[in-house]
Amino acid sequence: MVELFAGVGGFRLGLEGLPERPSEDGLRVIWANQWEPASGRQHAAEIYASRWGLERDDEDPEVFSNGPEDVLVNKDVATIPASEVPEHDLLCGGFPCQDYSVARTRSGEMGIKGEKGKLWTHIKRIIQDSAVRPKLVFLENVPRLLNSPAGQRGLNFMVILNDLLKMGYDVEWRVINASEYGMPQQRRRIFFVAYRRPTKSTFYRNGPGVHGPRIRSRGPMSKWMTGKEVPGSNPEWQAGPFATAFPIDGELDSSKRELPDLLEYPWSGRSSPFLNAGYAWQDNQKVAKRWLWTFKASPVYEGERRTLGDVIEDSHDPDYEVRDPEKLRMYSYIKGVQKEWRIRKEDEARARMIDAGRGRDLWELYQKCTKGYRTDYWVDSRSNPGYLEGLQQGLIYEYTAGAMAYPDPLVKPSRTVVTAEIGKSVSRMRHVVEYERGEYRRLMPVELERLNEFPDDWTALEGISDSRRGFLMGNALVVGVITRLRNPLREIILSGSR
Helix, strand or coil, rough: EEEEEECHHHHHHHHEEEEEECCCHHHHHCCEEEECCCCCCCCHHHHHHHCCCEEECCCCEEEEEECCCEEEECCCHHHHHHHHCCCCEEEECCCCCCCCCCECCCCCCCEEEEECCHHHHHHHHHHHCCHHHHHHHHEEEEEEHHHHHCCCHHHHHHHHHHHHHHHEEEEEEEEEEEHHHHCCCEEEEEEEEEEEECCCCCCCCCCCCCCCCCCCCHHHHHHHHHHHCCCCCCCCCCCCCCHHHHCCCCCCCCEEECCCCCCCCCCCCCCCCCCCCCEEECCCCCCEEEEEEEECEEECCCCCCCCCCHHHCCCCHHEEEEHHHHHHHHHHCCCCCEEEEEECCCHHHHHHEEEECCCHHHHHHHHHHHHHHHHHHHHHHHHHHHHHHHHHHCCEEEEEEEECCCCCCCCEECCCCCCCCCCCCCCCCCEEEEECCCCEEECCCCCCCCCCCCCCCCCCCCCHHHHHHHHHHHHHHHHHHHHHHHHHHHHHHCCCCC
16 A cells, blocks of 8 residues: 555554554555655654654655665655556545635636645545556545535535546545544544446456445445445345444435536535535446435444543653643633634734723733633623724624533543644643642643554654654544454455456
8 A cells, every 4th residue: 555644654553553563464555655844854754764664765865665665755745756656556645624616717617726736636646647546545534524615515525526536436435433433532534435446447346345336226335335234135235344344323315316516516505415424426337427325324333432541641741730720720711611702813903003991902902811811801801992993893703612621531532632732831622631639730642642542652752842742643543443444445455356
């Protein structure tokens, strides 16, 4: 397999296994790419290379390898020609979601605005320009992908579907919350697998379940997507990778429907046409139609469930303790119900022109409230003439937030680990646990690694700070999700031939 946007190697760990104990039934990475934009030191690539014993190339310092069939290229993917990527069975990776939009040109034609520079475009280019396209494409993203951008909900995902269908793939997707299948973190992500369709040049045997459900009607589709039998169904019909690894409740509608048109569908509608589970494909006919089956899936899991308490270290670095009473008060405020107001940074100059009394302008009043972490500051500010003037001028918008558990309960899975998880300043999204009665602390890097099911100290490398380790874990995925899909994906690859 080839791993793009490799980070610190979550896909590789899940699909291949530990470097010192690779799985006997795992896949094998032969080429990977990782590059951090606007970063002097390439922390993730260094960790990836170190953990798999890859040595820096004497002639090209941006390439690490352990022989010709285990290579990491630490360069911007936009600069890498598809011809430099070796032939592979599976392409995997997690990439940032960037908004597209449908726009009308001066000539009146409709098209996608802003494709240049989107990271999906480079994945598409590598697939499209490969001499032999991979049998499977396995990608991860945030669930927002199904419902974005805000003004054209579902368009981002439709762009990707459209590209994959045109390149000869069926596409199946599922939104998975790791904690709903026993893992210790509430991390929701969309995973999608593209199955290469049979053609004259790249052929799969046309058996059931080889490249997806062969007959895309309710019986095979129900078994493939949910694992459930439909009365009178063929016993040879198979369950797909998601149904095998992540059982669900959910019923397919009795009929498929046509996939929305990328340019003609009214993407400005209020809801996305894509639910949290689905399958899209194109007929193999001269006048091909494209179809969609999508439904709301609910997880089914009865196994062991791990919690935040299961990953907590008995001993800890005192530097992570939160003892200052004022900081504890601020944490108590920021994790509670908030009814505040905001001024955008670009409106600062205008806010500074508005008198808020006592020698302050409106921007200074806003800063006092923001840094005060006090409900009464916000309440009192709403009767201030400066606030009322800012409201009238349209500089102010309302901000509300509901309460979250504080301290974070040890008997439940953790909240989602974020990139700013480690730091000494007070933050709403940072975890704070009560490790002894009345004693509080933040989470350490090794605990964040455990929440993502990485080995202990996976990101510990000389010169890499704890805050950077936290950042890398905020960008990572839960390895256990990938591990569960290892065998089902491997079986699909092995069941076909070129």
